Amino acid sequence: MTRTLLASFLILVTSTLQAQEPIRFARSPALSPDGKTVAFSYLGDLWTVDAKGGVAHQLTRHEKHDFNPIYSPDGQWIAFSSNRHGQYDVFVVPVKGGRPKRLTFDSADDHVTGWSPDSQNVLFMSGREIDLPFRTELFTVPVTGGQPKRISVWEGRDGAYSPKGDLIAHVRGPGRWYRRGYHGSANDDIWLCNADGSNNRQITTHKGQDIYPMWSADGKSLFYVSDVTGGQANIVKKNVGRHIGEELGGGPLLLPVAVTHHKDDFVRRARISANGQSIVYECGFDIWIHSIKDGKSRKLNIEVNADDQTNTETLKTFTTGTSEFAWSPDEKHVAFVVHGEIFLMPRNGGKAKRLTNHPAFDHGIAWSPDGKQILFLSDRSGHEDIYSLEPDDPDHPSLLDAHRYKIKQLTDTPEAEFGVMFSPDGKHVTFVRAGKLMQMDPDGGNQKTLVSDGQIFDYEWSPDSRWICYARADGSFASELFIIPATGATAKEPARNITRFATYNGGVTWSQTGNKLGFVSTRKGGANSVNVLSLQKPLAAGAFPNKEIDWENIHLRVKQPAPGMISQECVISNDGTKVAFRAEVDGSEDLWIANADGGSVTRLTTGNLKPTQIQWSRFFFGQIYFRDGNGNCRAIMIGGPALSEPNTLKFTAKMTVRQDEVFLEMFDQGWRALHENFYDANFHGANWKAILAKYRPVVQHCAMKEDLYTLIALMLGELNASHLGITGNLGSPDQQTANLGLIFDHKHPGSELKIVEILKGGPADQRGINLKAGDRIVAIDRVELTPQTNVSKLLNDKAGEVVALKVTNADGGSPRRVEIRAETRAKLNDPMYERWIARNAQRVNELSKGKLGYIHIPNMQEPGLERFVRALYSENFDKEGIVLDVRYNGGGFTHDQVLNYLTGKEHTLFVHRDGTSGLVFRSYDRKWHKPLTLLINNRSFSDAEIFPAAFRTLGLGKLVGEPTGGLVIGTRGITLIDGSTFSTPRIGIHTIKGVNMEKEGVMPDITLVAHPDDLARGHDAQLEKAVEVLREEVIAWKKTRPPAVGASGATNP
Structure with missing residues (x-):
């Protein structure tokens, strides 16, 4: 059925x-x-x-x-x-x-x-x-x-x-x-x-x-x-x-x-x-x-006798929110996916024509080079397979004009396929199945394996259909790029590693001239950046160019045209002279271009557009297509007015949506994603197929997405694993409550608001604002505060506006007017966090008489890494020891980068004429070599558990605090048909001794549980114990120090 x-x-x-x-x-x-x-x-x-x-x-x-x-x-x-x-x-x-x-x-x-x-x-x-x-x-x-x-x-x-x-x-x-x-x-x-x-x-x-x-x-x-x-x-x-x-x-x-x-x-x-x-x-x-x-x-x-609250079958009109788009080979039409259905429309926009009509999630569009056929992925058979869509209307043979279509299933395996692509000459179709690179005819025949390595996640055809470049992971978050003949590797033409740089390498694109590759790689600085590889050596004077790949030292011809810029996606231009890429600068992810050989970087968009699916036009020179973060297909011309607004391809896509079908598809997508990818093939001892039979029939009883999310959460709970969950947009507040940057006494008995603290860096911490601890706010925007007043109601929708306060002193006196430009609640997070950090750093300074430093790492991601590095070198490098703190750290992926800065060993002294000496030059390449202690607790999650485990293995210092939770799995999110994000834990993390860190928390050397009453009073016993331990470590470390060196260079007795 x-x-x-x-x-x-x-x-x-x-x-x-x-x-x-x-x-x-x-x-x-x-x-x-x-x-x-x-x-x-x-x-x-x-x-x-x-x-x-x-x-x-x-x-x-x-x-x-x-x-x-x-x-x-x-x-x-x-x-x-x-x-x-x-x-x-x-x-x-x-x-x-x-x-x-x-x-x-x-x-x-x-x-x-x-x-x-x-x-x-x-x-x-x-x-x-x-x-x-x-x-x-x-x-x-x-x-x-x-x-x-x-x-x-x-x-x-x-x-x-x-x-x-x-x-x-x-x-x-x-x-x-x-x-x-x-x-x-x-x-x-x-x-x-x-x-x-x-x-x-x-x-x-x-x-x-x-x-x-x-x-x-x-x-x-x-x-x-x-x-x-x-x-x-x-x-x-x-x-x-x-x-x-x-x-x-x-x-x-x-x-x-x-x-x-x-x-x-x-x-x-x-x-x-x-x-x-x-x-x-x-x-x-x-x-x-x-x-x-x-x-x-x-x-x-x-x-119950209940009617439906809303129509179970709804005619919806979409004008944004595409999950992908694909231009036809002649760029006269664009196919796109919205809400799991494929639509087609002319390049000038308008009403889109629906090509698929099925409750399943149809996506992964691939055009045949002649524009007569579309291949796509769908789970309509119960697993992800490849389907072909062609006109079935002799009187209207084009895809846009046809009244009928024939859809044929080309693959039928329990393993999911992805990355469907035609060869440029249209003779072959390639795709990835279970990590293997596969090839078949356009009608699904002659399926065979091209590369059986098992961890391929990305690839690209050469424009002449002779070669395929693919990215293969090695199981430790590193990957390399290889090139093979389109017919597969042979003893004469083996798979050749063209990067030979064992970090991340992926996102490969091939210029239409065939002479250059663009890709993303983790190289300098430990972050992803844009890279361009020339497939031929530079031509000697008078030499004639050829299109043959020069394999000798090919990996040494990689250039970084935008050094220092972090990018997750790049596309080489058709002629190989430029590369377009997405980069985040000052918190805004936008589209940039650079000369492929370096020397010039230009920003094309502003406004945090979050461009993806970047593509150079083959027919309109200098035009770049991309999809923005709102699911709009955009186009922009390089060489036009600086930072001009990209054009938006406007569309109207109508479809009838049945909520019950959508909910069932969401459930099936999530279950299947774990069935195919959960890191433990034994599902932590759970019978995953029996769990499907238990929960799937209950989907029909979910009328609200909130209830469906709960049902899915119950299903996930059966696995007893971390990094599982489903999230989505269940609605946003009609009104955002603004904040004034003030902390009030919540024990104060009166209806007025008693100020106990003014947040540094907050709205009230501005020159000319006359407020102090102990002041009382008795009115907001001329509304007197009474026991019946709700302050949040008075501050709703006030962010960015001036809020007038009537304030009295602690000892009474005449009220005065104080004006504050309120900010959003989100902007309160930074000053509140900085307040906590400042108090901790001050306490460490007091207890150690200025000899020890303190660094909290809020997350194991790029912002947390940047904060750590800045604090290490600008504030703490001259200290005798540092208390590191990963409590309340939600995890990420930067444990190795942080450890790299902490694993210095003394080996040589540089001695100057005047007797001053040092280990190395003062720079970010200098590593910390002095004593450390590390604070952990039960809210040190994921990579913030890998870090202390490695910290102990490397012998960097003692751990103080509470055991971590054992919530450690490598995970990746997928997008469901409605736009929800579903987490899929895929990689187990084990200690060097082979212990799975999932469900095995890191034990501290000194266990001390923080008490809420102490924390509320500002007394952090864990922090104080860490300082005590570190002071002892410093004393012991000093005894191992080399003797002082005199001005003559001789060792002092």
């Missing part, structure tokens, strides 16, 4: 049996205070149903995602989160229904977690007001509206008030709720704090996930979800008396005990009724209720 027939069948079943069969994949259930009613989210709306099951009543109806309902303890309200305004906000709605009331207005996501016992405040978590990544804090907002108040002091999620309201149980940690069986430091644990956020204490220490805390009716125990008792994660109960001052003895009472006993699937999103008698939760794809009194769990059968 084809996918289309299956989808139609599922729709028929859904529409005819909706009210007769229980629904599946209802989410985020909550019980009424008396435990008699269950609220839940389904089809993006909120519903309520009797706790015994039956037909549900619809509570909200909106096209956006209403989610996570929670009853107030008095049973009058239901709080929930919804992205009705782009981001998730907190809303409340009467339990009997009515118009929801919005309580939060910030452009950060706000997610409801609970209520205060008196039903006067909603507890929620939000990512606003943070100075480091990965942090979420707890806030309350009055049910009547007003300014939210921050509760937690250093991270808090999923908070729940105790019955008396004096304590809050909450979750801390970087864990993933959907990941099954993970045991490591990157997990979540449950903590308690006082109602004001103070006096934090850790309740659980299990290495697995401990989440969804719920209080018992007497306030002496916590229910939560954990796999601490073995097997699947279930609801467990733990006595917390000793954590709250109760004397209840020790022994077994303090150990968690199992409450539910599911064996086939795990429990999630558990919530207890206010009377403490029942717990409702998700398990598998159903809602369950557990009776605390009798200890029994039962599945809740729910029926």
Whole structure:
């Protein structure tokens, strides 16, 4: 049965049996205070149903995602989160229904977690007001509206008030709720704090996930979800008396005990009724209720009578958002892909003609040289194969004019193909299958292997169809370029390595003159750059040119026409004299050109256009085509007005889109990508095909993309692996909340805003702005601040505008007017981060009396590397030792570059006439050779785990802090049919001793866990311990130093 027939069948079943069969994949259930009613989210709306099951009543109806309902303890309200305004906000709605009331207005996501016992405040978590990544804090907002108040002091999620309201149980940690069986430091644990956020204490220490805390009716125990008792994660109960001052003895009472006993699937999103008698939760794809009194769990059968919120079949018109384009050989037409379908249109734009019509993802367009045939890739057979498309209309033989087309499948293998390309003479088709370079006839016949090396990822034909240049990886992130005859390598004409430079080499293009290659390579500086290789030696005076490749020392003829510029893509011009490339300069990725032999670099575009699929026109001299970051096909002429705006090929592409088909295709693409590429062929012990059978039928129950993302996350969680996930554009805030560059006292009891700090480099840190710590803001833009005022609402859409503040001094006095030009929330990140860095550096300086340095590396990518190098040489190279810090480092790929700067060894002294001496000249080539310590924690991810592992292997110093999480896999993202990004872990990372670093965190030499109360007070015990350790290392190092050298050059006694 084809996918289309299956989808139609599922729709028929859904529409005819909706009210007769229980629904599946209802989410985020909550019980009424008396435990008699269950609220839940389904089809993006909120519903309520009797706790015994039956037909549900619809509570909200909106096209956006209403989610996570929670009853107030008095049973009058239901709080929930919804992205009705782009981001998730907190809303409340009467339990009997009515118009929801919005309580939060910030452009950060706000997610409801609970209520205060008196039903006067909603507890929620939000990512606003943070100075480091990965942090979420707890806030309350009055049910009547007003300014939210921050509760937690250093991270808090999923908070729940105790019955008396004096304590809050909450979750801390970087864990993933959907990941099954993970045991490591990157997990979540449950903590308690006082109602004001103070006096934090850790309740659980299990290495697995401990989440969804719920209080018992007497306030002496916590229910939560954990796999601490073995097997699947279930609801467990733990006595917390000793954590709250109760004397209840020790022994077994303090150990968690199992409450539910599911064996086939795990429990999630558990919530207890206010009377403490029942717990409702998700398990598998159903809602369950557990009776605390009798200890029994039962599945809740729910029926709904629901109409579709939006049309399931929609006629969409696309005018942007192409994922690729391909010009016809005569450049009179352009084929392109939008939303997984292939369209064709004249070069002057207009209404595009649809060539394919299938729920599958059609892409990878390749024109035949005569323009009569298009080859493309599609997964319509269940795996990625090559198809041929030709006119099937004798009266209209051209592709643009034809009324009918014939599509023929040319390949049929379980392995995916990519990189389909015709030879320039049209006689052959080449492609890559399972890393091998393949060749076949244009009709799919005579398939054979040209190169069987198995790690080919890129190639290009020579314009005369005699040669093929391909890029082959070597398994260690390096690759080389080879050239073979078009018929395959032989003993006489073997595959020849033309780069002989064992870093990255790829993205090859061949000039139409046949004499030059353009490609991207990682050479000087460790970053990708543009390279041009001449296939012939320079002509001697009077010699006649020829087109034969001169193999002798060919690798030495590589030039870099744009040295120092980082580029990921380049294309050599037809005559081989210029190269067009994408480069990032000052944060803007745009199109540039350079002379192939060097000497001149010119910027062609501005505006961060993010050009890709760059192509030189063969018919319009000096014209370059490219696709911009918004999916528009653009064209620009070199030699025209400087930095002129490129022309946009305007199009209109119409198609009918069925949401159910799109969702099914997204699911299949993701599953198949892992089936073909997951780094462990045994899938960490999971039965990946059985997982497909388990989850795929549930796609039909997802009416919202948010629900589909959750379903896919559950599927990914079965692999118990890191670097998995799906992300996409689920909407952006209708209004962005601006920031003033001020930090306020969140414990201040008044309605005014009390300033505790002015952020350096922020909007308020400007000459002429008269503000200081202790000042109170009593009005914003003439709106007086009262308990009912929501400050975020006043600052929405104010970025770039002058905001007028009425300010009073700490000791009172007449108010004064202060004007600040507000900035976006995103611009708050840098000064907040710099504030944290400055405090750390200052503390190291104080403790070491200026003798030790401090460098935090925020990420293992180019920006983090650049920051590290600058800090090393401009601020720290004269220090006796350096505290390195990769806490809160999200990873990347630059561990080797960083290590390269840190692995200096003393071997020679340069001694001057006056007796001064040094090891080498002061330059960026100079390596650090003095003592180091390295700070790590459970938020040092991926490459920030490879780095400390290598740091230890190389003996560079001691590690201080917390174990890392063991989240280490080489990954790559793919784009799904709707534009979502899906991560595919492809490469395992092992230590030199052969230990797989995935699920094996790096252990510090000195373990010290940071406490949130200390961090909130600015006391970083890990940092202080690192300084203590480093000072001892410096003392020991000094004893190994060579003796001083006198002015005469003799060694002093």
